[in-house]
Amino acid sequence: MSIQIHQLSRCRACGGSRLRRFLNFPQMPFTDDFIAREKFGTEFRHDIHVFVCEECLTAQTQHDVDVGDYYEDYQYSVGASQTASRFMRLLATNLLAKYFPGGKNLKVLEVGSGDGGQLLAFKEHGCAVLGYEPSSTLTRVAEGQGVPTIQGLFGAESVQRLPAEFKRADVVMLSYTFDHLPQPREFLAAARSILNPETGVLVVEIHDLEKILERQEFCLFEHEHSIYLTAATAAALAAREDLTVIDFDLVPEADRRANSLIFVATPQNSALAKRFPKAKPATPASFNELSFYQEQGDKIQRGIQNLDAFVDQVTADGQSLAGYGAGGRGVMTLAAMRSAPKLRYLVDKKPKRENLLVPKSGVPLVGLAALKESPVNKILVFSFGYMKEIQADLAAFGYKPNQFHSLLDVLAGNFAPHRAK
Template identity: 25%
Template sequence: MSAAAVAEQDGRTGPLERPAGRTCRLCGSNQLRRFLDLGVVPRCELFLTPEAVAAPDVSYPLQVWVCERCLLVQLPPLFTPEETFTDYPYFSSYSTSRVEQARTLVEDAVRRLGLGLDSFVVEVGSNDGYLLQHLVRRWIRCLGIEPSVNVGETAREKGAPTFTEFLTAETGALVRAIHGPADLVIANYVYGDVPDVTDFTRGLRSLVADDGWASIEVQHLLTLVERTEFDTIYHEHFQYFTLLTGQRALATGGLSVVDVELVDIRGGAIRIWARPTECAMEPSVRVTEVLAAEEAAGLHVARGHDGFAEAVSRVRDDLVSFLIEARRAGKKVVGYGASGNGNTLLNYCGVRPDLLAYTVDRNPYKHGRYTPGTRIPVHAPERIAADRPDYVLVLPWNLRAELLDQLSYVREWGGKLVFPIPELEVVSPAPADRPLEHPVF
């Protein structure tokens, strides 16, 4: 019997291919089912110097799998975190909205947990101190654990105490022995970036006081699927979580989920509140509601993940068609943002400088460099006002509200903004943000 016939007989509609020799990093099963294949692409954060542009790219398969036993959606570990995060080009503070969201989280945690001058807070993956600075201003004792040497140094320059290291069970125990247990441990958008999720979780538990809390923010697989946010998939992200798989992962280190919040950040996230299992209370009604929504969407069974690839290809077709039509009409299109998710989008869609003349970014580290794979030059944001392009393709579309404000000046010459996800939308950066009919030439 053919594979297709077997799939039809047992009710599975998705691909049956399984990666040879691969096992699930959470439960050890070898029953991994293909979720999405984005081709072979270079690592998304390796921006090229002018000298490196003529050299060939080193590329890797960008394939995503779902475990049929525990349902964790995951990428194979093609290289170690040390190869990505030791010297890192991403600085959180360049996003004003992320700094503001961090301030709000700190204020909420202070109210929720009664944090004060005698409290201790640890942030794992603390980047450049974008969040720790709000704790420092409140005179709350805090510590960041950040593996990137260059980024951690920037945090220390801001007055945010930072320990340059990867979190493991061993380093978690070391930090606890030196600084004491933490009343709160924060891990924002780092839980998906570790290939050994069990060891990392044990490190979290080592940090948390026996009656303490952990706040873990991750992109929600439910919104990733519903909004076709495939560009948030790249090699440095090793797994993507539903609340269900988040529960299962945290349980490996002795942490239990007691509450969850839906957060409108990065295209849709969940903020998981967990406590050591021995002191955890019954989960809140919000936990029950989010689990029910995931189940209704089919994400609590392996075959419910099928069909995502078709939706992704429609996004690609719409964007490429728009860019080709714009070029034929003699219109100039440039990009805004040089982010990891933008590089996934550009590489998967096959966009080159003939369709996107250049992109800009607020991070000076990237100026004068080129995007990996696609070789699109990166300039300072001022280039847009100087050139007055017809369209600006917004690559970090998940910062829509922030960028509509930052790019409001584009309307001075009749320019338009293009948002590629969740579906192609061309808008005028006017206060009303009114949609325009596509295409507009």
């Protein structure tokens, strides 16, 4: 993998040059770059610095990682889970009912369309759909499901590659793709140029910086992300390209993924902009203070110290410890910890392959059976959202609820490692 880094010196949102760093994670890997034992140490590592723009308050990185064909081979997809497909259906149903009642021959373009799951939900309503997806594997899966998909990274020139009937779209949608874009302004301008000027909507789902900070989910600060928006900075960014945000409540919070923020925007002079009032971001006023970001950075550093203290305490006591959940959360959390090599292994229900190590921390990646064959005293659960399910699964191996610790509790310093029997 040949990787180029480009350093920026301007705000991605407003072009301003006064950027203040509030987070610093030294030498971080990619979230998915598990590595063979004999190659360990050669995997990509680079500092992740996160800044806030003093002018427009948009949080962002200032390095672009040109990942070459990294996404081309990217195979991960959430498409299979039931919660995910229910969410996708709900999003399509709500969007069409609210903004296109009785709409006919609607055209929906999704950028970063993955396996086509979201577009399929629109297709079920009779919409014409088109996906744009960098991964060739996912493109094939989508095509197999009957979702026409163009393979490639969407850039300003991609508008030219669209078939004639999609040069005017009713819906342009992105789910967890917008925060990967190195040039969000350029994308918004391109999206606006193809949206129906009267009734077109742009639907964007991103990680909500408010929720990331509230839950200290620093694992979401990764090389793949370029901007970290709140409702307020999202609305301001859209407005810079003449798009008005008219909705932050398309899907009720209870039905969304944990840190999801969804906004719906329309061209500022469109018929929809006249019919629906501008949506008011509920971002707390503290986000307007530069000192707030420094406090958050300090709080996250304390969270990492809590994790290290937990691992030190457990292992100093002679107990063994494993991690559970090899998603980005597990990988990035371990990468930020000094004590990660003290974990015996990182368990995943479906490990990528045998004999891989977690990038940077070098913890062995293993399947579920390891917890039976080589049992541990304590399990640090990174995929804490599935705690109940994990505890139920592992009860079969004799694990008791008090052997599990949720990442969130440990980050917050709420732990008292009891000796397990």
